[in-house]
Amino acid sequence: MxxxxxxxxxxxxxxxxxxxxxxxxxxxxxxxILDKGKSRQAxxxxxxxxxVADDLGFADLGLTGSKQIKTPNIDRLASTGVNFSxxxxxxxxxxxxxxxxxxxxxQVEFGHDxxxxxxxxxxxxxxxxxxxxxxxxxxxxxSLGYITGLIGKWHLGNEAGFHPLKRGFDEFWGYxxxxxDYFISLPQGxxxxxxxxxxxxxxxxxxxxxxxxGEESVEFIERHxxxxxxxxxxxxxxxxxxxxxxxxxxxxxxxxxxxxxxYAAMVHRLDVNVGKIMxxxxxxGLSENTLIVxxxxxxxxxxxxxxxxxxxxxxxxxxxxxxxxxxxxxNWTQTLPAGAKxxxxxxxxxxxxxxxxxxxxxxxxxxxxxxxxLIPYILGENSSIPxxxxxxxxxxxxxIRDGDWKLIRLPDRLPMLYHLSSDISEQNNLAxxxxxxxxxxxxxxxxxxxxxxxxxxxxxxxxxxxQLDLYDKKYQLIQPVSK
Numbered sequence: 251m252x253x254x255x256x257x258x259x260x261x262x263x264x265x266x267x268x269x270x271x272x273x274x275x276x277x278x279x280x281x282x283i284l285d286k287g288k289s290r291q292a293x294x295x296x297x298x299x300x301x302v303a304d305d306l307g308f309a310d311l312g313l314t315g316s317k318q319i320k321t322p323n324i325d326r327l328a329s330t331g332v333n334f335s336x337x338x339x340x341x342x343x344x345x346x347x348x349x350x351x352x353x354x355x356x357q358v359e360f361g362h363d364x365x366x367x368x369x370x371x372x373x374x375x376x377x378x379x380x381x382x383x384x385x386x387x388x389x390x391x392x393s394l395g396y397i398t399g400l401i402g403k404w405h406l407g408n409e410a411g412f413h414p415l416k417r418g419f420d421e422f423w424g425y426x427x428x429x430x431d432y433f434i435s436l437p438q439g440x441x442x443x444x445x446x447x448x449x450x451x452x453x454x455x456x457x458x459x460x461x462x463x464g465e466e467s468v469e470f471i472e473r474h475x476x477x478x479x480x481x482x483x484x485x486x487x488x489x490x491x492x493x494x495x496x497x498x499x500x501x502x503x504x505x506x507x508x509x510x511x512x513y514a515a516m517v518h519r520l521d522v523n524v525g526k527i528m529x530x531x532x533x534x535g536l537s538e539n540t541l542i543v544x545x546x547x548x549x550x551x552x553x554x555x556x557x558x559x560x561x562x563x564x565x566x567x568x569x570x571x572x573x574x575x576x577x578x579x580x581n582w583t584q585t586l587p588a589g590a591k592x593x594x595x596x597x598x599x600x601x602x603x604x605x606x607x608x609x610x611x612x613x614x615x616x617x618x619x620x621x622x623x624l625i626p627y628i629l630g631e632n633s634s635i636p637x638x639x640x641x642x643x644x645x646x647x648x649x650i651r652d653g654d655w656k657l658i659r660l661p662d663r664l665p666m667l668y669h670l671s672s673d674i675s676e677q678n679n680l681a682x683x684x685x686x687x688x689x690x691x692x693x694x695x696x697x698x699x700x701x702x703x704x705x706x707x708x709x710x711x712x713x714x715x716x717q718l719d720l721y722d723k724k725y726q727l728i729q730p731v732s733k
Contacts, residue, residue, distance in 0.1 A: 295478040296582070297540040298391070298605045299471075299531070301524060302351075302482070303577075304344065304403060304429075304489040305566060307550025307557030310517050311577055315560075315729050318505060319514045323525030327544055328579045330588045332628055336595040337578020338651075339548055342567050342644050344428055344489075345405045347547045347598065352386045352406070352482075354602025354619035358643045360384055361706035366405060366428065370708045377706040379407020380417065387602040388418030391480045394609045399470045400424060402463040402484035415449055419482075423448045423466045430486050432459045432493040442491065458495055460487045460516070464523025468530040475534045480605070483527060488516040490555050495519065504732075509556040537583040541608065543601055546576040552725060560727050563676040568720045569642050569649040569658050570676055586628055594635050595651065600624045641698055646714045647721075650695040657681075657691040662718060665692060675727045 310316050312325040313333060340350035340357060345366040349357040357363070360381050369375035380386075388398040399421040400414045405428040407413070414422045424447065431442045435456045439445055446453040446462075456462050467483040494515035501518060505511040524544065531540050550557025551566035564570025578596065580586055599621030603613065607623040626632040640651045649658045654671040667681040667688050681688045 294539070295394070295396070295609050297478060297536060298396075298480045298608075299467075299527065299540060299542045300351075300480075300482045300601065301527065301542065301544045302348075302484050303520060303544070303546040304484075304486055305548065305551050305555055305557065306488060306517065306520075306546035306577065307552070307559050308546075308562055308572065308576060309558040309560040309729055310488075310514075310550065314577055316558075318502075318510075318730055318732070319517050321517065321521040323521045323528060324544060324577075324579070327524065327528060327542065327581050330583070331542070331579055331581030332586050332590045332592055334578040334580070334592045334596050336593060337545060337576055337598075338574050338595060338640060339545070339576055339598045340574075340642065342548050342569055342573035342642075344403075344547050346644070348406055349380050349384075351547075351598035351601050352380075352388070353384045354387060354599055354606070354621045355384065355617075356599060356620045356641070358702050359620065361703045363643060363705040364645060364707060364709040365713070366407070366707070367709040370710065373707050376409070376411070379409060379412030381706060382411060386418045387605055388414075388480060388482070390418070390602070390606050390611060391609055392418050392420065394606075394611055395478060396609065397421075397474045397477050397479045398482075399474075399479065400482045400484060401466045401470060402482075403428070403430070403486055404484070421450050421470065423450075423453060424463075424484065429489050429491075430459055431491060432456075432486070435459075458519070460485060460519045460523055464526045467523075467527050471527070471530050471534065471536070475536060478609070485520055485523070487520040488513055488550075488555055488557065490551075492516070492555060507556065513556040538585075541580065541582040541585075541605075544577070544579040544581075545598060549573040549576060553720070553723070558726060558729070560725075560729055561675050563725050563727065565720060565723075565725065567717050569644060569647050570721070571670075571674070572725060574642060574649075580624070580628070586625075590628070592628060594627070595637050595640060596624060597621055597637060597640060600636065639694070641695065643699060643702065644717075645709075646717055648695055648699055650691050650698075652691060652694070655687060655691065657688065657695065659692065659695060660718065660721060667691070 308314055310319050311321045313328045339347045341347040343365045346357045346362050349362040369378050392398050398419045400419045402424045404414050404426045408426045425444050429442050434443050435446050436443045437445055463485050470481050492509060492512040494512045498515035498518050502511045502514040505514055531537050548566045549559050549572045559565060559572035562571035562575050564572030566573055603619040603621045604623045622636055627636050642649045647660050654669055656668045656670055658666040665681050665688055666679045668676045
């Protein structure tokens with residue numbers, strides 16, 4: 251009888267402790283993160299903050315010439331850092347672009363060609379995400395002693411195996427899909443109203459999601475200021491739906507077009523929250539040991555969010571400059587030159603290897619990264635050009651930039667050849683005038699193309715027609731005169 255009582259007592263104790271552990275799982279995970287690594291010492295590894303806007307038009311910042319939209323904080327990030335006038339992303343849409351810059355590899359090299367949508371017939375849904383064979387920069391930095399956090403948008407796979415917490419991130423506050431409502435998140439919500447996920451606390455109801463990403467980013471920095479950290483501040487703005495606060499709409503009431511007014515207000519709020527992140531770094535005395543990078547994941551989708559990519563032709567979804575040429579900034583106080591303008595082509599694929607090398611990582615084999623460490627080029631230690639060639643493939647189109655020449659290949663027409671230094675807006679197709687250059691670039695592009703693996707998933711076939719039609723649209727190539 252006594253033995254039975256003892257056994258029952260032990261069982262009840264075990265059940266109680268297990269329940270307590272499950273109840274406090276997020277706080278125990280958080281404690282283990284805080285405990286990892288040693289406190290920061292002088293000369294420690296730098297922190298990294300990657301701030302990514304979503305569907306931002308190239309022309310819609312003060313630093314790129316906007317007279318309509320005020321962006322003093324992003325402008326300040328550039329004026330006290332390095333502004334890359336020839337900054338590119340590796341895809342014209344969200345998910346493959348993110349697969350590229352988070353791995354440092356051109357995503358088509360591992361089959362992540364398309365945007366994430368539903369699984370198509372003939373494809374295995376277990377591959378509907380960033381292939382598990384690929385390491386993210388979060389995984390690489392974590393192995394070097396960094397605390398890693400993602401705040402905001404993921405868009406690299408909804409299934410459990412693709413979750414950010416399984417792809418190198420210690421902390422995640424955000425949503426796994428490609429977009430979110432700015433005001434509403436429902437416990438049983440679907441689509442853009444899914445609940446916010448968080449592994450280190452019970453998330454509060456969202457206020458305005460751009461503000462929430464900014465506040466959560468600041469709190470991440472404050473929690474981990476004494477340890478090397480990597481923060482990916484992945485903003486939703488100014489991706490659709492077009493939703494702005496009444497306060498911000500009032501600031502831009504002089505813009506008559508309601509879509510453009512709403513978009514301007516959304517970009518303004520993005521800028522406010524970039525300022526919050528910058529100010530927290532300064533307030534905590536971290537600026538000299540923190541490299542901040544800012545860019546957009548692709549060009550602005552002028553047909554859906556009223557963005558503007560002037561002086562570039564095209565938009566999100568296509569390989570004209572408006573789809574892939576983006577605002578691109580690096581800021582690192584007292585290490586990178588303040589107010590510098592770097593005019594050679596660079597790629598978002600360069601971010602991961604730059605972070606990795608600065609963190610003390612050694613690149614011991616070919617194929618680890620397609621990008622390169624940009625720091626020696628910025629500092630003038632390497633006087634060569636980082637990239638003589640850049641290549642893209644996206645569903646129906648492919649492109650190559652070789653020096654100042656750029657060729658785009660489409661399925662329904664002759665190739666398009668542009669000389670970018672004399673034709674920044676891609677208005678004069680020189681393919682038949684410079685036929686030997688056309689042949690040369692077609693051969694380079696084609697040989698690369700046939701060496702690539704098959705896509706591991708596809709988006710719906712209807713998108714091919716939509717993307718092709720975007721090449722025939724007329725795009726605004728100058729800034730609006732009105733303020």
